[in-house]
Amino acid sequence: MQKAMAVAEAFGLGRPVRAMTAHTHRSSPTWVLDTVDGRVLVKQVEVAGREAEVIRAARFEARVGAGGVDVPRPVPPAGEAVGYATYVAGFGWARAYEWLDGRDLRDDDEVAGWLGATLAAVHAVEPVDAPERVAYGIHPAERWHAWLAAGERLARPWAPTLRAGLPAILDISAWVAAALDRAGDYVLTHRDVEPWNVMITSSGPVLFDWDPAGPDSAGLEACHAAFAFATRAGHDWAALRATLTAYAAAGGVVPADPDLLARRVGMRINRLAWRLSMSTGAQPLGPNDLATVDARAREQVEQLPGFAADLRAVGTAIAAEAGLTRP
Structure with missing residues (x-):
């Protein structure tokens, strides 16, 4: 009390x-x-x-x-x-x-039109000069090598996997960085538009948790959000297309292929970097368990190439269907 x-x-x-x-x-x-x-x-x-x-x-x-x-x-x-x-x-x-008063978003709630229009409205509020690259997991190669060296020195269980997978991580990071640099549509925005941050009320959906708001690419966030909502129960590509159609109809600009989902890949790299930092003592563990952090880091290193390839393929297919071409 x-x-x-x-x-x-x-x-x-x-x-x-x-x-x-x-x-x-x-x-x-x-x-x-x-x-x-x-x-x-x-x-x-x-x-x-x-x-x-x-x-x-x-x-x-x-x-x-x-x-x-x-x-x-x-x-x-x-x-x-x-x-x-x-x-x-x-x-x-x-x-x-x-x-x-409301309830959590359900898997069967149809929100594609609302999501696209809401993102377009948010992205129209305040343009900025540059995004925050670290949120996309974009780090210099020297930092990755430093994490590897620290992991090997400390005998972290993910170190051998990272040594083998580091060239692929650097290549994927370079693709993500190029997509972000090419986007050019930088705005202040929500930066955590995910299904768990939407509540359904009597007047419609409400987007909450604005504390992470900051600079980002408008189009890459829109595509990331469209994918996140369309895959909350399977793979509803019609819903993904409907979100991007609503976004474009409200004034948003969808990036060209194969970069539609580069932000989602960048978020995965960022979470990996965060876990490597905790595992090597560069930042505190907080409430996290070291063994769990190590295990998840190793899994993410192993899974990243396939994850990135799958999302590039999805982005290319969606862009081709929509008739998008890179400027």
């Missing part, structure tokens, strides 16, 4: 009627807080060392909402804030949102 009272005070809410209860723990843990003023959703967020990014994301989220995209309504902190976040003693950095 003490934490509930501290959070309620930090956001200028009324007295809690019960202790906070855990809600979900996806990218960040969230809680339900019931007060005499009503129910809110509380989210723990990472702010320390990321203040400028947090403020940028909050400002962008506000602009998107003001432009007509349906987003959750944040509760402004009562005191000192970084974006919509504030530090709560005994709890950490937190955000709060007005409670939204």
